[in-house]
Amino acid sequence: MPGNPNEIKLVNNAMANATRRKIMNFLSSGDKSIEEVGEEVGKTMLDFHLKLLQQASLIKLGEETASLSEYGRNFLKGKEDKNADKNADLSQAKPVEIVEVRQLLPCIADSSKFRVIANIAPPLVGTLKVLEPLFPRGRYSEKINALIVQKGEIITTIYGSGKVTMTMIKNEDEAKEALENLRNIINEAIAKGVAPAPREKIRVEPMELYKYLPQTNCGKCGDQSCYTFAIKIMSGEASLDMCTPLNEPKYATNQEHLQVLTAYI
Known part of the structure; x- marks a missing residue:
């Protein structure tokens, strides 16, 4: 064993x-x-x-x-x-509200877009894991007690503390719309009292991983090209930490996207 x-x-x-x-x-x-x-x-x-x-x-x-x-x-x-508690009871959970949009900051990866920091109340704490199946590209992280959701280029991270961050937002109106949509999805599940059963996540293709890799073909990972590296990630022969350029500040958002995508391989 x-x-x-x-x-x-x-x-x-x-x-x-x-x-x-x-x-x-x-x-x-x-x-x-x-x-x-x-x-x-x-x-x-x-x-x-x-x-x-x-x-x-x-x-x-x-x-x-x-x-x-x-x-x-x-x-x-x-x-x-x-996974026995995946269909956990939500009857004790309370509906949430967006109580504050604290900051709208330029994104590190794209200065034309923004990073949003907001708060929801009451905090969802241990309910986050149960809510994961609500989102086709949602992943609960026990390490940080947060639900990470990807929709297009936007990555939303909901923390058990009530803090919410969003990346690659075009403007404040888009931020408010996305947060309102998030609130409605969560509150609808809470109103029903039971979270949906887990479902198969969307299939990830090598080209989708390649899109967020540096695309410099620097060879630091040991492969001749970033696309070859993406294929090896798909097969389990390589991991993201082998791409050291991703640790550079300019690739911070790329790394967030890749961490979400690799969760479904």
């Missing part, structure tokens, strides 16, 4: 891809032939996906069959236990 840091990293890389997660869920109902797995998830890079899952000790491969390993079964069970 994986336990040391390198083995845990293999598991995290294996499960960071939507196709591989789908393979795991498909195998949870029993052993399958390789042909059946291909028909279920698609045959593009199937051998590669199966090999990564096998290397992570999540599945066992025969000549023509695939099955979950004991560790793989326990891994899925642990995920099910953690």
